[in-house]
Amino acid sequence: xxxxxxxxxxxxxxxxxxxxxxxxxxxxxxxxxxxxxxxxxxxxxxxxxxxxxxxxxxxxxxxxxxxxxxxxxxxxxxxxxxxxxxxxxxxxxxxxxxxxxxxxxxxxxxxxxxxxxxxxxxxxxxxxxxxxxxxxxxxxxxxxxxxxxxxxxxxxxxxxxxxxxxxxxxxxxxxxxxxxxxxxxxxxxxxxxxxxxxxxxxxxxxxxxxxxxxxxxxxxxxxxxxxxxxxxxxxxxxxxxxxxxxxxxxxxxxxxxxxxxxxxxxxxxxxxxxxxxxxxxxxxxxxxxxxxxxxxxxxxxxxxxxxxxxxxxxxxxxxxxxxxxxxxxxxxxxxxxxxxxxxxxxxxxxxxxxxxxxxxxxxxxxxxxxxxxxxxxxxxxxxxxxxxxxxxxxxxxxxxxxxxxxxxxxxxxxxxxxxxxxxxxxxxxxxx
Amino acid sequence: xxxxxxxxxxxxxxxxxxxxxxxxxxxxxxxxxxxxxxxxxxxxxxxxxxxxxxxxxxxxxxxxxxxxxxxxxxxxxxxxxxxxxxxxxxxxxxxxxxxxxxxxxxxxxxxxxxxxxxxxxxxxxxxxxxxxxxxxxxxxxxxxxxxxxxxxxxxxxxxxxxxxxxxxxxxxxxxxxxxxxxxxxxxxxxxxxxxxxxxxxxxxxxxxxxxxxxxxxxxxxxxxxxxxxxxxxxxxxxxxxxxxxxxxxxxxxxxxxxxxxxxxxxxxxxxxxxxxxxxxxxxxxxxxxxxxxxxxxxxxxxxxxxxxxxxxxx
Numbered sequence: 221x222x223x224x225x226x227x228x229x230x231x232x233x234x235x236x237x238x239x240x241x242x243x244x245x246x247x248x249x250x251x252x253x254x255x256x257x258x259x260x261x262x263x264x265x266x267x268x269x270x271x272x273x274x275x276x277x278x279x280x281x282x283x284x285x286x287x288x289x290x291x292x293x294x295x296x297x298x299x300x301x302x303x304x305x306x307x308x309x310x311x312x313x314x315x316x317x318x319x320x321x322x323x324x325x326x327x328x329x330x331x332x333x334x335x336x337x338x339x340x341x342x343x344x345x346x347x348x349x350x351x352x353x354x355x356x357x358x359x360x361x362x363x364x365x366x367x368x369x370x371x372x373x374x375x376x377x378x379x380x381x382x383x384x385x386x387x388x389x390x391x392x393x394x395x396x397x398x399x400x401x402x403x404x405x406x407x408x409x410x411x412x413x414x415x416x417x418x419x420x421x422x423x424x425x426x427x428x429x430x431x432x433x434x435x436x437x438x439x440x441x442x443x444x445x446x447x448x449x450x451x452x453x454x455x456x457x458x459x460x461x462x463x464x465x466x467x468x469x470x471x472x473x474x475x476x477x478x479x480x481x482x483x484x485x486x487x488x489x490x491x492x493x494x495x496x497x498x499x500x501x502x503x504x505x506x507x508x509x510x511x512x513x514x515x516x517x518x519x520x521x522x523x524x525x526x527x528x529x530x531x532x533x534x535x536x537x538x539x540x541x542x543x544x545x546x547x548x549x550x551x552x553x554x555x556x557x558x559x560x561x562x563x564x565x566x567x568x569x570x571x572x573x574x575x576x577x578x579x580x581x582x583x584x585x586x587x588x589x590x591x592x593x594x595x596x597x598x599x600x601x602x603x604x605x606x607x608x609x610x611x612x613x614x615x616x617x618x619x620x621x622x623x624x625x626x627x628x629x630x631x632x633x634x635x636x637x638x639x640x641x642x643x644x645x646x647x648x649x650x651x652x
Numbered sequence: 653x654x655x656x657x658x659x660x661x662x663x664x665x666x667x668x669x670x671x672x673x674x675x676x677x678x679x680x681x682x683x684x685x686x687x688x689x690x691x692x693x694x695x696x697x698x699x700x701x702x703x704x705x706x707x708x709x710x711x712x713x714x715x716x717x718x719x720x721x722x723x724x725x726x727x728x729x730x731x732x733x734x735x736x737x738x739x740x741x742x743x744x745x746x747x748x749x750x751x752x753x754x755x756x757x758x759x760x761x762x763x764x765x766x767x768x769x770x771x772x773x774x775x776x777x778x779x780x781x782x783x784x785x786x787x788x789x790x791x792x793x794x795x796x797x798x799x800x801x802x803x804x805x806x807x808x809x810x811x812x813x814x815x816x817x818x819x820x821x822x823x824x825x826x827x828x829x830x831x832x833x834x835x836x837x838x839x840x841x842x843x844x845x846x847x848x849x850x851x852x853x854x855x856x857x858x859x860x861x862x863x864x865x866x867x868x869x870x871x872x873x874x875x876x877x878x879x880x881x882x883x884x885x886x887x888x889x890x891x892x893x894x895x896x897x898x899x900x901x902x903x904x905x906x907x908x909x910x911x912x913x914x915x916x917x918x919x920x921x922x923x924x925x926x927x928x929x930x931x932x933x934x935x936x937x938x939x940x941x942x943x944x945x946x947x948x949x950x951x952x953x954x955x956x957x958x959x960x961x962x963x964x965x966x
Contacts, residue, residue, distance in 0.1 A: 419847040495764045541759030
């Protein structure tokens with residue numbers, strides 16, 4: 221046995237808050253003991269800190285295969301681990317895209333040595349083009365549980381209906397349900413839009429994406445979920461209208477789920493005033509009232525999870541003119557701190573939004589987001605809720621530097637991360 | 653004030669200062685020898701990533717008449733075509749010892765972005781749909797020349813407001829100088845939000861025509877028809893075009909302006925371009941002293957006094 225004891229911290233998980241040392245074992249990958257005054261081969265003093273289930277990110281872009289200059293599975297997993305994540309769902313908009321068993325196998329192979337679990341999603345349609353169904357059963361057999369065409373939404377309503385029906389009839393031998401996740405954006409309405417359509421786009425002379433481009437697809441997919449009886453997961457909700465519709469759908473008993481990103485609950489379209497493409501993202505940063513609505517949705521359970529939409533881009537591409545630069549921003553290494561800074565919620569609720577609730581949606585609940593008890597998988601993170609630090613893109617583990625929080629002082633940070641019983645981040649640095 | 657990026661960054665006092673300076677330079681343009689040594693030893697690059705005739709010529713003349721050295725750069729014949737990034741291009745230009753960069757680009761915000769990669773003064777010669785500050789200044793200069801002041805003047809900007817950098821910079825400039833501005837356009841050619849714009853909106857030109865001191869006609873690009881923003885050129889002319897019939901309903905003391913290039917028979921009929929109330933050629937003429945004022949203000953050593961024909965250090 222090669223054990224590590226996390227000593228002197230507070231435990232926060234779905235069972236509540238308590239004190240206790242936690243002993244993890246690298247060989248078996250499980251928690252071997254929880255209680256007072258425990259010992260192990262290695263001792264890490266975590267007094268003043270909180271030990272929590274590892275985080276699960278429903279939405280990351282790892283750029284491998286295809287754009288390894290921006291990120292790789294290795295560098296992305298290191299960024300994830302530094303952010304406290306023990307599992308991430310990799311979006312399928314790679315090159316080639318994740319619409320075949322061959323690409324999924326490549327991603328799984330590269331992910332085998334990563335610093336967290338790499339769970340590939342599969343695309344809903346071949347080439348993410350929205351016309352032909354991808355071989356969902358073949359991808360499911362390799363462990364894929366989430367299907368999405370993320371990067372764009374499925375435009376055709378009939379195609380989306382068929383995709384829901386087909387995915388709803390798939391069989392999983394482990395009994396873990398499938399979920400279709402939608403990037404809600406009606407392309408015809410967002411065309412030419414490079415930021416939120418409103419006061420700022422008008423002033424800056426930039427094409428806008430109206431909130432309705434997102435909301436129409438949220439509305440449609442709520443209807444299609446009702447029609448088919450199959451669950452839809454709404455990715456990166458960004459408008460007050462979207463939040464209200466998901467809230468109403470849930471109140472009506474519909475089994476839909478939703479995520480929101482840290483940037484959508486902390487930044488507005490006013491950040492685009494300096495034309496820095498760092499702030500270009502899809503869906504775009506919206507208004508202060510949308511930010512408030514997303515926060516309210518996280519507080520009242522309308523939004524089930526915080527997901528980062530971690531989207532690395534090379535510095536070159538983020539120095540293009542605003543309208544030509546690719547959309548997206550980094551998120552893995554700042555998610556917890558931004559959530560702590562921006563959300564007026566108890567720490568346990570924030571941990572839930574980052575951990576056991578997304579773990580359920582991703583079909584990862586057998587291994588991640590588990591309570592901290594003997595015998596459970598040792599996927600954990602240790603949080604220092606009070607440490608103050610300054611965000612710097614160059615200090616990040618991600619290969620890219622496109623953080624929208626550059627220079628900002630945040631409070632709260634992940635100190636250590638344990639993945640499969642191994643300490644993969646110690647004192648904020650990746651151990652390999 | 654080193655850079656000139658947007659009229660929104662300027663106060664009414666800043667505008668008056670630049671217009672006064674332009675008046676001084678305008679005097680020099682009446683002389684036989686039109687050149688002054690105000691920017692001798694300074695080097696200005698005209699970086700036009702988008703085609704332009706009048707703006708480029710006007711900046712080129714303005715810089716030469718201030719005795720600055722001028723280098724031209726066009727995207728079509730440069731390494732930009734080979735995929736060089738904007739940053740590399742600007743850093744390369746700067747490394748050659750340039751004092752000022754006059755930039756025209758099809759993307760909004762490029763002049764703002766460039767300021768972080770160069771120590772040179774950046775002058776916006778038009779960026780996307782955003783701003784065209786020297787056009788606004790020369791329009792204000794032309795109106796001041798004609799009316800004495802813009803205070804209380806009724807100005808309508810008619811046409812494609814949403815896709816117009818001229819509209820955005822002129823709304824800022826005209827209102828800062830005390831004019832009452834009305835935007836005249838179908839909803840499809842107006843910005844989605846006009847929050848914070850100190851303007852009125854009118855969708856029928858005929859409703860405001862008789863009240864105007866200034867009718868400012870904007871160019872209509874034919875590709876707007878393909879974007880289903882307008883049905884046909886013919887319908888646009890019927891609804892918003894400055895036809896001879898509409899021109900008769902403009903007050904005798906009103907003036908007609910257009911930033912050029914004009915599409916005759918669409919936004920303005922050929923006969924009307926000859927109307928004695930048209931200030932279009934004055935606009936072109938005034939472009940040179942206004943751009944001299946802007947270049948001098950950003951790159952000059954101090955005060956300019958036209959009496960001694962040169963520069964006096966303050």
